[in-house]
Amino acid sequence: MIRVGLIGAGFMGTMHSSVYSFLPNVKVAAVCDLDREKAEKIAQQQGAKVYTDPDALLADSSLKLDLVDICLPTFLHAEYACKAAASGLNVLCEKPFALDLQSVDKIISAVDEAKVKLMVGQCVRFWPEYQVLKQVATEGRFGEIQGAWFSRLSPLPTWGWENWLLDPARSGGAAFDMHIHDTDFILYLLGKPQAVFSTAIEDQYGLSHISTQYLYDKLMVTAEAGWNYPAKFPFQAKFRVVFQEAVLALEERGLIVYPGDGADPYSIEIKKDTSESSAAGGNISDLGGYYNEIKYYLDCLEKGESPKVVTAQSARESVAVTLAEIESAKSGKIVSIS
Ligand SMILES: NC(=O)c1ccc[n+]([C@@H]2O[C@H](COP(=O)([O-])OP(=O)(O)OC[C@H]3O[C@@H](n4cnc5c(N)ncnc54)[C@H](O)[C@@H]3O)[C@@H](O)[C@H]2O)c1
DSSP states (O other), X not given: OEEEEEEOOSHHHHHHHHHHHHXXXXXXXXXXXXXXXHHHXXXXXXXXXXXXXXXXXXXXXXXXXXXXXXXXXXXXXXXXHHHHHHTTOXXXXXXXXXXXXXXXXXXXXXXXXXXXXXXXXXXXXXXXXXXXXXXXXXXXXXXXXEEEEEEEEEEOOOOSGGGGGGOHHHHOHHIIIIIHXXXXXXXXXHOOOSEEEEEEEEETXXXXXXXXXXXXXSOEEEEEEEEEEOTTSOOEEEEEXXXXXXXXXXXXXXXXXXXXXXXXXXXXXXXXXXXXXXXXXXXXXXGHHHHHHHXXXXXXXXXXXXXXXXXXXXXXXXXXXXXXHHHHHHHTSOEEOO
16 A cells, blocks of 8 residues: 655645545545635545645654655645655656756756656546547557647636746746646647747736647657637637658547548547546546546555656656746747757
8 A cells, every 4th residue: 555645735735635536556645725614625535644745744753654645736735745755755746847957957866866767647648538639649540740739728726726827937837837738748649849949929927828839850740739718718729740652640539540541530439437426526537647647556565666658857858948938928939848
């Protein structure tokens, strides 16, 4: 049984708690949030102890924790990931890793020194439709990729604690909060580009819409993300990938293959897991990639293996490329990726 201390009981802390409700090999032993009511709500469902100070949770050895799950606002990731590692605990840290490479490197050093296992929640690598895309590309089912387009759009995120998401110094704006999902997946799918060229819309919330061309030798790759859409615009994440023999597209109606020989388009069904949990208030499929992500990490811990789908270095690279994209948008220049 893996014993978890969950720090941050907001939107993502609640999501992670729902995932834990479905997993038999985990016990949420402690929940911490500055806002006691939020921590209590999750703690009641999980039978966990409540904290309002993360340091107190980390100092309580009677909890016998194996893992700290950090669902705090992004600017706090480095402080508490380092403290958790220094306490000898494995760390699951929500994405993005951190907002600058110094903070990322501090976390990596702390984790290496303590010899604990870290995973950053780059959840798109675990999202069913994106998993199919990765598999189809790896198998070469439709030949090689020639070009790809990704998009992620939403209204302004106004739910956060103290509106931290709207403060670019604390969230990194739409580039770090949304766009990094696609940047990370592009690196996973296609490797590192030679350079990036970005344009962006900047407003009082920082870069609230960014569009990037990832410059590869023989590939045409673009991704855009923005949270500057009207309040009634539904969140959407889409892609279109051009293979030699077909186009694979994630559309509103699902994952569709458009064969290159002119045959009728067909959909690829994602198998649903309708197991329910009253504590989670829904079924496993409602949890999308978050279930796959956390299950994978816990399985790695049980086997004593380091996660391979997301590594500290891959999460670091996603931060480095996102920083290059922001630099490009601000300077109007192509920025090389080292
Ligand atoms: N993987 C994804 O798809 C995804 C989606 C949304 C958010 N996130 C990430 O998850 C993280 C959390 O985002 P969120 O949307 O849950 O934010 P949120 O504002 O809903 O939750 C953050 C919680 O942290 C608490 N908190 C703030 N400072 C604290 C402190 N010092 N000690 C204890 N508690 C404190 C707040 O009270 C709040 O409940 C961010 O890094 C965000 O980027 C990831």
